Amino acid sequence: MKPSPILAIALAALFASGSALAQSPATIKANIERLTGGKVKVDQIQATPAPGIYQVISDGEVFYTDASGRFGIIGGTMLDMQTRQDLTADTVNRLTSVPFSSLPLRHAIKEVHGNGSRKVALFEDPNCPICRVFTKFVDQLDDVTVYRFMFPVIDPSSQALARTAWCSPDRAGTWKAIMAGRRPTGTQDCDVSGLVEILKFGEKHRIQNTPTVFLGNGKRLVGATPPEQFVAELDASGKAQ
The missing domain is CATH 3.40.30.10 (Glutaredoxin)
Structure with missing residues (x-):
């Protein structure tokens, strides 16, 4: 899913601000919203199979962050290189599907x-x-x-x-x-x-x-x-x- 310009600009702020390592998804959520000045509202956050990487859903967009909530990866797809499973597709399909x-x-x-x-x-x-x-x-x-x-x-x-x-x-x-x-x-x-x-x-x-x-x-x-x-x-x- 291509990220919106607003999301991309807001997430760029993550690389300019420091943050202590988060202890829970709730803390990561709070850090993301704080570091982006409230421009990115986190609707859902969950751990991925990759240690220390979390999947975030914000206003219909999917991106990934580290355990601190400081560093974001946007516009990408997470793959399991061993099983060749697309770990992003299921989430995107769920968000974009319409009965x-x-x-x-x-x-x-x-x-x-x-x-x-x-x-x-x-x-x-x-x-x-x-x-x-x-x-x-x-x-x-x-x-x-x-x-x-x-x-x-x-x-x-x-x-x-x-x-x-x-x-x-x-x-x-x-x-x-x-x-x-x-x-x-x-x-x-x-x-x-x-x-x-x-x-x-x-x-x-x-x-x-x-x-x-x-x-x-x-x-x-x-x-x-x-x-x-x-x-x-x-x-x-x-x-x-």
Whole structure:
């Protein structure tokens, strides 16, 4: 998970201030918050398998600190070199997952491919080059129910395109044409409260990049996931439902 600028700046203060070794996670928490001037609020802290290193969760971000709370490691992944287990991934997945049923599905463009047994929710922007490639890939998937969400966040022109599709009598067809690169014209004067609800959902759940995908088991995938990995994740999510 990429750290926010505020978190990175605040944690830099850890290297400029001294601190006695902590005796407990509560003391480490207090030290981090003191040394960063209260800019980093620790939501959770726990020991890792590595002696003297603790995993910290702060406002949805994951980082690591030493036993004193003075030195922080941000933007990295902790691995068990012997078992090759990613010790950060489980925490990140837990923090970023969203129950599929909580998505604003009634406002999505729904497509059923084959038996529709697997589920995918796709947040996409027409001005996102990766989205335009990825949406064609999703079109080719078999036995999947796809929920496409208009998520116009890249550029003001994205919002105009989304409104055009939203207000079209053929919402699905117009959006597909827009995602294919065409720029149809039409009215933008209609009730867009559903589109607003999608954007509010994205803000609430920190959807900050496109494409963002939620699988049926709630797992979030962001950006250009390699096709083989995506299909494997999709298959695994179907088994977990």
